[in-house]
Amino acid sequence: MPIMSTEFFNEADAGFVQSNSNDYSDGFEGPEKKLDIRFCPISKGSVKSIAGSPSKVGLRTVDKERWQTVLDSARCTIISQTSNDHMDSYVLSESSLFVYPRRCMIKTCGTTTLLHLIAKMVQVGKECGLEVEMVVFSRKNLNQPSKQIFPHCSFSDEVNFLNKIFDGQAYVMGDVNKDHWNLYIADFRKNPTVQRTEQTFEVMMHDLDETVMKQFFKREGVSAWDTTVNSGIADLLPGSMIDDFQFDPCGYSMNGLLNEFYWTIHITPESHCSYVSFDTNVALADYNQLLAKVLKVFKPGRFTAALYAEDGAPCGDPYTAFDVNIPSYAIQNKTVHGFDGGYDVVVSNYQQLDKKVSFSNDDLIQSIESTNIDLIQV
Amino acid sequence: MPIMSTEFFNEADAGFVQSNSNDYSDGFEGPEKKLDIRFCPISKGSVKSIAGSPSKVGLRTVDKERWQTVLDSARCTIISQTSNDHMDSYVLSESSLFVYPRRCMIKTCGTTTLLHLIAKMVQVGKECGLEVEMVVFSRKNLNQPSKQIFPHCSFSDEVNFLNKIFDGQAYVMGDVNKDHWNLYIADFRKNPTVQRTEQTFEVMMHDLDETVMKQFFKREGVSAWDTTVNSGIADLLPGSMIDDFQFDPCGYSMNGLLNEFYWTIHITPESHCSYVSFDTNVALADYNQLLAKVLKVFKPGRFTAALYAEDGAPCGDPYTAFDVNIPSYAIQNKTVHGFDGGYDVVVSNYQQLDKKVSFSNDDLIQSIESTNIDLIQV
Numbered sequence: 026m027p028i029m030s031t032e033f034f035n036e037a038d039a040g041f042v043q044s045n046s047n048d049y050s051d052g053f054e055g056p057e058k059k060l061d062i063r064f065c066p067i068s069k070g071s072v073k074s075i076a077g078s079p080s081k082v083g084l085r086t087v088d089k090e091r092w093q094t095v096l097d098s099a100r101c102t103i104i105s106q107t108s109n110d111h112m113d114s115y116v117l118s119e120s121s122l123f124v125y126p127r128r129c130m131i132k133t134c135g136t137t138t139l140l141h142l143i144a145k146m147v148q149v150g151k152e153c154g155l156e157v158e159m160v161v162f163s164r165k166n167l168n169q170p171s172k173q174i175f176p177h178c179s180f181s182d183e184v185n186f187l188n189k190i191f192d193g194q195a196y197v198m199g200d201v202n203k204d205h206w207n208l209y210i211a212d213f214r215k216n217p218t219v220q221r222t223e224q225t226f227e228v229m230m231h232d233l234d235e236t237v238m239k240q241f242f243k244r245e246g247v248s249a250w251d252t253t254v255n256s257g258i259a260d261l262l263p264g265s266m267i268d269d270f271q272f273d274p275c276g277y278s279m280n281g282l283l284n285e286f287y288w289t290i291h292i293t294p295e296s297h298c299s300y301v302s303f304d305t306n307v308a309l310a311d312y313n314q315l316l317a318k319v320l321k322v323f324k325p326g327r328f329t330a331a332l333y334a335e336d337g338a339p340c341g342d343p344y345t346a347f348d349v350n351i352p353s354y355a356i357q358n359k360t361v362h363g364f365d366g367g368y369d370v371v372v373s374n375y376q377q378l379d380k381k382v383s384f385s386n387d388d389l390i391q392s393i394e395s396t397n398i399d400l401i402q403v
Numbered sequence: 404m405p406i407m408s409t410e411f412f413n414e415a416d417a418g419f420v421q422s423n424s425n426d427y428s429d430g431f432e433g434p435e436k437k438l439d440i441r442f443c444p445i446s447k448g449s450v451k452s453i454a455g456s457p458s459k460v461g462l463r464t465v466d467k468e469r470w471q472t473v474l475d476s477a478r479c480t481i482i483s484q485t486s487n488d489h490m491d492s493y494v495l496s497e498s499s500l501f502v503y504p505r506r507c508m509i510k511t512c513g514t515t516t517l518l519h520l521i522a523k524m525v526q527v528g529k530e531c532g533l534e535v536e537m538v539v540f541s542r543k544n545l546n547q548p549s550k551q552i553f554p555h556c557s558f559s560d561e562v563n564f565l566n567k568i569f570d571g572q573a574y575v576m577g578d579v580n581k582d583h584w585n586l587y588i589a590d591f592r593k594n595p596t597v598q599r600t601e602q603t604f605e606v607m608m609h610d611l612d613e614t615v616m617k618q619f620f621k622r623e624g625v626s627a628w629d630t631t632v633n634s635g636i637a638d639l640l641p642g643s644m645i646d647d648f649q650f651d652p653c654g655y656s657m658n659g660l661l662n663e664f665y666w667t668i669h670i671t672p673e674s675h676c677s678y679v680s681f682d683t684n685v686a687l688a689d690y691n692q693l694l695a696k697v698l699k700v701f702k703p704g705r706f707t708a709a710l711y712a713e714d715g716a717p718c719g720d721p722y723t724a725f726d727v728n729i730p731s732y733a734i735q736n737k738t739v740h741g742f743d744g745g746y747d748v749v750v751s752n753y754q755q756l757d758k759k760v761s762f763s764n765d766d767l768i769q770s771i772e773s774t775n776i777d778l779i780q781v
Contacts, residue, residue, distance in 0.1 A: 184579060194736065195579035200572040201562060344722055344739070356743055358572065361722070363737040 051172075053276070055293035055300025056165040056229060057120050058139040058177065059132040062146060064155035065215070072126075072154040080110045083126035083153050089115070092122065095149060098142040100174075101133050107268040111285040116270050116278050123280070123287045127155060132304065134291060138174050140186055160191055162209040165229045165329060168298060180207040187211070198360040198372040204231075204329050205372075212366045221335035221367060224343075226312050228303040228319050232326025232377075238294035241277040253279060257322040261315070262288055262307060283307060301325065310339045313349050320351070327376045328354075336367040343371040353378055429550075431654070433671035433678025434543040434607065435498050435510040436517040436555065440524060442505045442533035443593070450504075450532040458488045461504035461531050467493070470500065473527060476520040479511050485646040489663040494648050494656050501658070501665045505533060510682065512669060516552050518564055538569055540587040543607045543707060546676060558585040565589070576738040576750040582609075582707050583750075590744045599713035599745060602721075604690050606681040606697050610704025610755075616672035620653040631657060635700040639693070640666055640685060661685060679703065688717045691727050698729070705754045706732075714745040721749040731756055 064084065066072050075081040092115065093103050105116040115122040122131045129146065133139045140162070147157060162183070167173065176182035184195040191211035199205030206229075214221075240256050249271040253259045259267065262283050269279035275295065281288040288305035301323050309315060316330060334343045344361050357374040364370075442462065444450050453459040470493065471481050483494040493500040500509045507524065511517045518540070525535060540561070545551065554560035562573040569589035577583030584607075592599075618634050627649040631637045637645060640661050647657035653673060659666040666683035679701050687693060694708060712721040722739050735752040742748075 180579075188580065193580070196577075196738070197575040197579065200574065201558075202566065202571070202573050356741075358743065359739075359741040360574070361737075361739040363734075365733065365735055 051169060052295060052298025053293045054135050054168055054172070055291070055298065055302070056167055057132040057134040057291065057302060058137065058164040059130070059162070059304075060139055060143070060146075061130045061159075061161040061163075061225070062128065062150075062157060063159040063214075064127045064129075064150045064153075065158040067151070067154055067156045070154045073152070080126075083155055084124050084129055084150065085113055085126050086153060087124070087149055091149065092124070095142050095145040096122070098145055099131075099133050099137045099139045100141075101135075101137050105268050105270060107266060107280060107282060109266055109282045109284070112282065112287065114268060114280040114282055114287065116268055116280055120278065120291050121280050121289045123289075130287065130306075132289070132291075132302075134293075136173055136177075138177065140176060140183060143190060158212075158214045160187075160193065160209075160211045161333070162187060163331075164207055166205050166207070183207070184209060194364070196362055196370075198331075198362065198370065199329065199374055200358060203357075204229075204327065204374045206329060206331055208362070208370060210364070210366075212364075214366070220337035222308070222337040222339070223306065224308065224332065224334040224338035224340055225304070225306045226309075226315070226333075227305075227331040228316060228328055229331070230301045230303075230319075230323055230325030230328040231299065233294070233299040233301055234324035235296055235299075237322070237324050238292075238296065238299055241271070241292045241294040242275040243271050243273045247271075249277070249279075252277065257318075258290060261303075261318055261322065262305070281305075308339045310341070312340065312346060313351075316347070316351070320354070325377070327374070329372060329374050331370065331372045333370050334368060343369050346371055347373045351375060429547060430673060430676025431671045432513050432545055432547060432550070433669070433676065433680070434545055435512040435669065435680060436515065436542040437508070437510040437540065437682075438517055438521070438524075439508045439537075439539040439541075439603070440506065440528075440535060441537040441592075442507075442528045442531075443536040445529070445532055445534045448532045451530070458504075461533055462502050462507055462528065463491055463504050464531060465502070465527055469527065470502070473520050473523040474500070476523055477509075477511050477515045477517045478519075479513075479515050483646050483648060485644060485658060485660060487644055487660045487662070490660065490665065492646060492658040492660055492665065494646055494658055498656065498669050499658050499667045501667075508665065508684075510667070510669075510680075512671075514551055514555075516555065518554060518561060521568060536590075536592045538565075538571065538587075538589045539711070540565060541709075542585055544583050544585070561585070562587060572742070574740055574748075576709075576740065576748065577707065577752055578736060581735075582607075582705065582752045584707060584709055586740070586748060588742070588744075590742075592744070598715035600686070600715040600717070601684065602686065602710065602712040602716035602718055603682070603684045604687075604693070604711075605683075605709045606694060606706055607709070608679045608681075608697075608701055608703030608706040609677065611672070611677040611679055612702035613674055613677075615700070615702050616670075616674065616677055619649070619655040619670045619672040621649050621651045625649075627655070627657075630655065635696075636668060639681075639696055639700065640683070659683075686717045688719070690718065690724060691729075694725070694729070698732070703755070705752070707750060707752050709748065709750045711748050712746060721747050724749055725751045729753060 072083050073086045075086050089106055102118040103115045104118055107114045113124040119135045119137045120132045170178050176186035187193055187209050193209050193211030196208045197205055240252050249269040253269045265281040265283040267279055267281050271277055277292040279290050286307040291302050293300040303319050330347055332343045332346050334340050354375040355378050357376055359373040361371045450461050451464045453464050467484055480496040481493045482496055485492045491502040497513045497515050498510045548556050554564040565571055565587050571587050571589030574586045575583055618630050627647040631647045640659055643659040643661040645657055645659050649655055655670040657668045664685040669680050671678040681697050708725055710721045710724050712718050732753040733756050735754055737751040739749045
C-alpha cells in the first residue's frame with residue numbers, strides 16, 4: 026500500500042538518475058552505507074513526547090521537515106513516508122530511513138555523504154532528551170570508491186572520521202581483494218548485564234539474473250506495487266505494510282513494516298552494475314528459509330550475507346547461522362567477530378556454483394615468471 | 404644446547420642494534436612479518452636429494468650459503484643453524500627460518516623486507532624440483548609502520564605486491580584501530596579432497612612484565628642458555644633441541660625443534676616497546692595449557708592469540724579454541740575466518756584485567772561537542 030509524496034523529491038538530485046553532479050557513467054553505486062544509532066535518555070532529563078500520541082515519543086516526535094534538514098548533510102531526499110505504531114519509515118532518493126523512539130537506522134547508496142549527518146543526528150537526539158548509546162556504521166566494499174566524496178573514498182578515511190567522534194572498533198570482514206564488509210561499532214551502553222535481543226540480517230547481492238532485473242525498469246502502465254507483487258517481493262514477509270517506489274528510468278526501493286520490525290530492499294537493475302540489498306531486523310530463530318526465498322526472487326550470481334546478533338537474540342550463536350547447504354551456491358569464506366559487549370557478527374560470501382572460478386598452478390608459475398625480474402630488483 | 408656461528412652475522416646489520424641504517428629511536432619493531440610457503444613436486448620432474456642422506460631432500464638440500472643469498476633480499480643474516488632428522492633451523496639477526504623438505508617458514512622483525520625474497524625463494528624451490536602450492540603471509544599490526552620499507556608500510560601495499568604474483572585472499576583480523584592481525588593466503592593445492600592436518604599456533608604479546616623482561620638484557624656471566632632455563636622457556640615444550648641467542652645489549656631469540664615440530668620465541672624487552680612472540684606448529688588437541696604456560700613465563704599486559712587449523716588438525720574446529728576462561732585476562736574480541744579450502748583461522752585479543760579501560764558516555768558527548776561545528780560544515 027504505497028503512500029507517496031514527491032514534495033521533497035527532486036529526481037535530478039537522486040542517485041538513480043544520471044545528473045551532472047553525480048558521475049555514474051560507469052554504473053550506479055548500489056552498495057549502501059548504513060548507520061544504525063541507538064539512543065538512551067539523557068540522565069536527569071525527560072524524553073520528549075507528543076501529548077495524545079502515545080507512540081510518538083523520543084525520535085518519533087521529529088517531523089519530516091526536520092529529518093530532511095538532517096538528510097541534507099548526506100545529500101539525499103525524502104520521497105515517501107509510512108508509519109505504524111512502532112516506527113516511522115522514509116523511502117529516500119538514495120535508500121531508506123527508519124525511525125524508532127530510541128533508534129534510527131539510515132542507509133544511503135550512490136555517492137551520498139552519510140557520515141556528514143552524524144552531528145545533526147546527535148543534535149536531534151539531544152532535542153528529544155536522548156544521547157547516543159551505540160553507533161554501528163557498516164557498508165559493503167564499493168564498486169568505484171574513487172568516485173565517492175570524503176570520507177567515503179576509503180574505509181580508512183571513514184574510520185579516521187568516526188574516530189574523531191567515537192571511541193569505536195573497526196573491522197574488515199571478508200577478503201579485502203574481493204567481496205567484503207566494513208564495520209565500525211562504538212558501544213557506550215551503560216548496563217552490559219542486561220541481556221540484549223536485537224538481530225539484523227542483510228543480504229547484499231551482485232550479478233543478478235537479467236530477466237529478474239528487467240522488472241525493475243520503469244514500464245508504462247506497471248505500478249511499483251504491481252512490481253512488488255509480481256516479483257515475489259510482497260511474499261517475502263507476508264502481512265507487512267509496504268511503501269515501494271519505482272525510479273525512472275530504472276531502480277526500485279521498498280520499505281516494509283511488520284509490526285515492530287523493518288525490512289527494506291533496494292535494487293540497481295542495470296546489468297553492468299546490478300545490485301540488490303535486503304535488510305531486516307525481523308526476529309527469526311533461523312534465517313535460512315528467508316534467505317532461500319530472497320535468493321529465489323533475485324537469483325544473484327554472488328552474494329554476501331551478514332548477521333548481527335546480540336547474546337539474547339532468537340537466532341542464538343550466529344557462528345553456524347549459514348552452515349546449511351544452500352542449493353546452487355558454494356560458500357567462499359566466512360568471517361565471525363565476537364565482541365565482549367555481548368554480540369556477534371557473521372559475514373559469509375557465496376558464489377553461484379556454475380560461476381565459480383578455479384585457479385591453476387600454471388597461472389601462478391606464469392605470473393611469478395613474468396614478475397620475477399622486477400621482484401629480484403626491488 | 405645452542406650451536407653458534409657468527410660467520411654470517413654482523414651485529415651492526417641486525418635490528419636489535421641501533422645503527423645508522425635502521426631508525427629504532429622510538430623503539431624496536433618487534434612484531435614480525437611471517438611467510439609460510441609450502442611446495443609440491445613439479446609435475447614430470449624429480450625432487451632433488453643428496454645421496455646417502457635420506458632426510459636431505461627437497462629444500463633441505465639447500466645449504467646455508469644459498470639461504471643467506473635468499474635472506475639478503477629481506478636484509479637479514481643467519482647467525483646460527485641447528486638441524487634434526489626433520490628440518491633445518493636458522494636463528495636470524497631478525498627472527499628465524501625453518502626449512503622442511505617441502506616447506507619453508509620464515510619470520511623477520513624490525514624493518515626487514517621479507518616479501519622481497521619471494522622470487523628467490525621460488526627460484527630455490529625450482530632448483531629443488533619443487534613448485535609453490537600454498538603461500539601464507541601474516542603479521543600483527545606494526546607499532547611504527549611509516550618506518551618500514553616498501554611494501555611493508557601498509558597492508559594494502561603488501562597485498563598489492565603479493566597480488567602481482569599470487570591470486571590470493573587478504574584478511575584483516577581484529578579491530579583495525581587496535582591489535583589486529585593481517586593475513587594473505589594463496590592456496591594452489593591440487594587435491595582438495597586430501598584431508599590436511601597442519602595447525603600453527605601463535606601468541607603475540609605486548610606490555611610485558613618489566614621484571615620478566617630484565618632477564619633478556621645481556622648480563623656478564625649469564626649465557627643465553629642460562630636465560631632459556633631460568634626464564635622457564637626451556638620447560639614450555641620439554642624434550643626439544645633448543646638454539647638460543649642473547650643479543651647485545653638486549654633482545655633474545657630461540658628456535659626449538661621437537662621431532663617434526665618447530666617452535667620459536669623472539670623477545671624485544673625494552674619497556675617502551677616490549678614485545679614477545681611465541682610460534683609453533685606442535686600438534687596439540689588443545690592449546691589452552693600451552694597458552695597458560697606461555698602467559699605465566701612472560702606476563703603480558705595484552706596479547707593476541709592466532710590459530711590456523713586445517714580440517715583434519717588435532718585441535719578440531721578452532722572456533723571455540725580459546726573460549727575457556729583465561730585467569731587474569733579478559734577477551735576483547737575474537738575473529739574467525741573459515742575458508743572453502745578446508746581450513747580455519749581464529750584470532751583473539753586479550754587484555755590483562757586490571758589494565759582494561761572503559762569508555763564513558765560523557766567522554767563521547769564531550770568529543771561530539773568539540774567536533775560538532777567541523778562536522779556540520781563538512
